Amino acid sequence: MIRVIRFSLLLLLFNTNVLAEDIANMVQKNVSLVVSLVEQNEELSVEDLQPKIDEVLVNLINFEAISRGVMGNYRKSATMEQQTAFRQNLRISLGSLFIRSFRAIGPKNIDIVEVKTSENKGRAKVQFTTSDNAMVELLFSLRKKDNIWLVVNFLVDGVNMGLAYRNVFDARMKEYGDLDLLISRWNADIDSG
Numbered sequence: 001m002i003r004v005i006r007f008s009l010l011l012l013l014f015n016t017n018v019l020a021e022d023i024a025n026m027v028q029k030n031v032s033l034v035v036s037l038v039e040q041n042e043e044l045s046v047e048d049l050q051p052k053i054d055e056v057l058v059n060l061i062n063f064e065a066i067s068r069g070v071m072g073n074y075r076k077s078a079t080m081e082q083q084t085a086f087r088q089n090l091r092i093s094l095g096s097l098f099i100r101s102f103r104a105i106g107p108k109n110i111d112i113v114e115v116k117t118s119e120n121k122g123r124a125k126v127q128f129t130t131s132d133n134a135m136v137e138l139l140f141s142l143r144k145k146d147n148i149w150l151v152v153n154f155l156v157d158g159v160n161m162g163l164a165y166r167n168v169f170d171a172r173m174k175e176y177g178d179l180d181l182l183i184s185r186w187n188a189d190i191d192s193g
Contacts, residue, residue, distance in 0.1 A: 022149060023142060024115045024124060026059075027060070027142075034053055034060075034098055035102055037052050046096050050095040050099065062143065062145070063091050064087060065143065065150070065152040066094075069166060071086060077179075078179055082180065097161075105128060105130040105131070110126060110128055111129075120145075121141075122142040123142065124140045126139075136156070137156075137157055139154060141153040
């Protein structure tokens with residue numbers, strides 16, 4: 001009986017280590033790709049670079065989960081077309097955020113400093129050393145769906161970006177009172193501040 005318990009504990013420990021390794025590899029690979037694309041395409045505008053970044057972010061971010069969280073209770077009254085349109089605009093705004101941020105900080109080193117996992121949830125803490133030797137920390141919250149780890153939220157130096165975007169969404173809905181208008185203006189509103 002003790003052997004069975006020991007074996008089960010070892011198997012659980014091994015499985016947890018494998019999950020953490022999967023997350024670390026996926027995050028490192030995709031964040032490094034985004035940084036490389038930004039560095040190699042300095043001459044491109046944010047708008048021209050965004051589709052290339054989107055090709056990588058789709059392997060890192062669960063845009064559907066993030067857009068549901070940002071829309072909050074307004075999602076219940078949104079049509080499928082409105083949800084899809086908002087999700088697409090959110091993809092563009094997140095891609096632009098990564099491009100502008102990486103251009104501003106000029107990351108020199110990307111280190112996965114901590115990974116925590118359970119069966120279907122994980123967290124990865126990423127630290128960037130910037131061109132002026134400052135540290136910037138990203139904390140990714142991930143969920144596993146269909147055997148694929150994807151980011152469902154992230155914090156930048158402690159600022160919860162999902163919550164920040166949700167607050168902007170709520171404020172704009174109160175201001176506009178029109179979901180279609182909010183969706184059409186989302187990227188301009190996010191870019192302006």
